[in-house]
Amino acid sequence: MDDDRAVDTVASALLASVSLLVRRVRRVPVGGGLTMPERTALAHLDRLGPTTSSTLAREAQITAQAMGATLAGLRSRGLVARRRDPADGRRAVLSLTDAGLRALRDKRDERAELVARALERGTFTPAELARLAAAAPLLERLAENI
Structure with missing residues (x-):
């Protein structure tokens, strides 16, 4: 049961941090x-x-x-x-x-x-x-x- 909670915690933390990174990178205008x-x-x-x-x-x-x-x-x-x-x-x-x-x-x-x-x-x-x-x-x- 503890392993399930650990996986859920890692999944939530990864999703939140990667989503924030992607949103910030997309928000900054670049040329092209x-x-x-x-x-x-x-x-x-x-x-x-x-x-x-x-x-x-x-x-x-x-x-x-x-x-x-x-x-x-x-x-x-x-x-x-x-x-x-x-x-x-x-x-x-x-x-x-x-x-x-x-x-x-x-x-x-x-x-x-x-x-x-x-x-x-x-x-x-x-x-x-x-x-x-x-x-x-x-x-x-x-x-x-x-």
Whole structure:
């Protein structure tokens, strides 16, 4: 029973702290000209590979219409390409262009720099930095198991 409470306590603490970190990082504006929905669509295309608009909408938990508008803007800027699905010519498949991948990487790099600056401010000891580094792969594995 104590193990169950310990797991619940760890789960609550992790969710609260990671959520706060993500909210703070997202709140700080960075360059690149990508809105949050655009960044989300590009990130899903990067992770999933070529896919349909409806799949992207499901992944992002938004309406198909909202995803369609987001993708139209990305296509007009050359960040996303659209082609017929070879398996079903009635459907369109979307994919990242080289420019889209660069825009996504630039946005990720800027956010990583933001976190790096926060880590460099001297509020973390070398031992704490090592613990954070060790926790990163564990957090990734936790996310993959959800």
